[in-house]
Amino acid sequence: MKMTRHDPEQWLRDLFTAIDDNDLPCFLEFLADDARFRFGNSPACQGKQAVGAAVGGFFGAIKGCRHELQAFWAHADSVVCHGQVTYTRHDGSTLTVPFADVLLLRDGLVLDYLIFVDTSSLFEVPGGDRGT
Numbered sequence: 829m830k831m832t833r834h835d836p837e838q839w840l841r842d843l844f845t846a847i848d849d850n851d852l853p854c855f856l857e858f859l860a861d862d863a864r865f866r867f868g869n870s871p872a873c874q875g876k877q878a879v880g881a882a883v884g885g886f887f888g889a890i891k892g893c894r895h896e897l898q899a900f901w902a903h904a905d906s907v908v909c910h911g912q913v914t915y916t917r918h919d920g921s922t923l924t925v926p927f928a929d930v931l932l933l934r935d936g937l938v939l940d941y942l943i944f945v946d947t948s949s950l951f952e953v954p955g956g957d958r959g960t
Contacts, residue, residue: 829857830936836902840909844895850887856880860937867943879941889951891916895927907931915950923950 831839846854856876859865865879866872873882893915900909910928917923925946932940 829854831902831907831933836907837900840897840900840902840907844897848892848894850892852880852884852887855883858938859941860934860939863938863941865941868945868947891918891920905933907933913945915947917950923947 829839829842843855843858845851846858856879859876859879861876862874863876863879864872864874865882867882867886870882873879893913896912896914897909898911900907908928908930910926912924913927914922914924927943927945929944930940930942931938932942
């Protein structure tokens with residue numbers, strides 16, 4: 829789904845709705861075929877197939893998520909936004925953390941998708957030994 833100058837906020841809301849609905853095919857419509865994607869400090873991947881595998885794997889690792897967009901800045905070839913995301917684990921517990929995304933665009937599609945978020949405690953086992 830191409831971003832237009834007419835309503836970048838709705839475009840972002842549609843993007844986050846696809847993510848929050850775990851709708852991988854819809855999410856991939858926002859990306860250029862050769863898109864690069866990096867989530868937190870994970871290694872980057874490139875191409876829709878690789879991005880789909882990475883994002884699909886993450887969708888399967890959590891029960892769900894909800895993004896609350898707080899602010900964004902849009903230009904012809906980039907969008908920067910930040911907010912809060914609440915992840916729901918398979919056991920029903922949640923983690924809410926701030927996030928920032930940098931999206932570089934080509935022809936209205938995401939070419940570079942950079943997510944800055946700390947999910948280090950998302951998969952911790954409550955009461956588990958952290959080696960300390």
